[in-house]
Amino acid sequence: MDVRTICLGILTRADATGYEIKKRVEEGGYRPFVEASFGAIYPALNKLTKDRFVSVRAEAQEKRPDRKIYSITEAGRRAFVASLMKPLTEDRHRSPFAFAMLFADLLPEQHIAQMLDAYIAHTEQALAQLQQADAKPKSQREHFANGMSQAAYAATLEYLRSHRLNGETRTAEAAE
Amino acid sequence: MDVRTICLGILTRADATGYEIKKRVEEGGYRPFVEASFGAIYPALNKLTKDRFVSVRAEAQEKRPDRKIYSITEAGRRAFVASLMKPLTEDRHRSPFAFAMLFADLLPEQHIAQMLDAYIAHTEQALAQLQQADAKPKSQREHFANGMSQAAYAATLEYLRSHRLNGETRTAEAAE
DNA sequence: GTTTGCATGTAAACGGTTACATGATTGG
């Protein structure tokens, strides 16, 4: 999902500025499977405006840049739906942690333990954020998508917790 | 994990040509959390050679380009371990499917069903591949990393299967 | 008094993908 499509999606829910779009991507139900930085969002919004997929109205502010509030147009809605309808690209799950684990035999035992702790903590956080987002009233579909992510995170956590000590024990045995 | 690091990792296991590195990334335990294309691998190997992290020996072949067999050097091993030791970047899970599901209310019911079926089939395949890779003798660590991915996939599948019909029923009710 | 939040934008650099070029061999 490129940033243009992400922007269109967010704008189907409500009008927003570039700044607000970033916030919405970070919070709630969009994370963890989409991302967008300012450097990508602002140019994307300009291109969408040129293409007439969104319209802008500026709101003057004192001592601050004007708020540029974007709304999706009918053409934008059609383009967005069209992009969801055409065959989706595959999920891409890049995990430096999992990759590192494959080579854990090259790493000090202590460091592996730290990495595991950090990863578990991080996954717990992500899960908590998803649960929080889920608490707010949502459409059934959003609930569904959120639940899918929660299921994956919860299973990962359970696996890590139950295999952590085992792994250490086995390594200790192997060291004898 | 950039392609250079991925190449180094593969080469810690065994010498390989660029072509073989690609194959090993696609098969077995590396998928689904790493990827690398030829257009990335060959330049990466050239850079690694320049940096003395790998060495090459060419094997002449008739009617085919020479096989260039790469070996990791001591310096390469150290660089690889160092890159695993420094703070890892976060996992990035980009899921066009999950994103599309968030906006499923904009899509025809039939199309959603198709997307779900395709995604379930795809996830089943990925899980099967992981289980297959796991059947071959592996180090404990590789088994651990593989198991983590399997747990996540299995949980996702279970979730999708158990919520699929519910989703359809609810939608049918909502349509009345 | 420093950090965070608000608010927009540009430009250079980066890493990677896609398509192309070349071409014999084997298997369906």
Place this chain on the structure above:
DNA sequence: CCAATCATGTAACCGTTTACATGCAAAC
């Protein structure tokens, strides 16, 4: 007969990240 496998490599292009520029106000 066509597709896939083996085998390397280049070049154009793409989207994105990162760093920079600007600057007030409120909260801690």
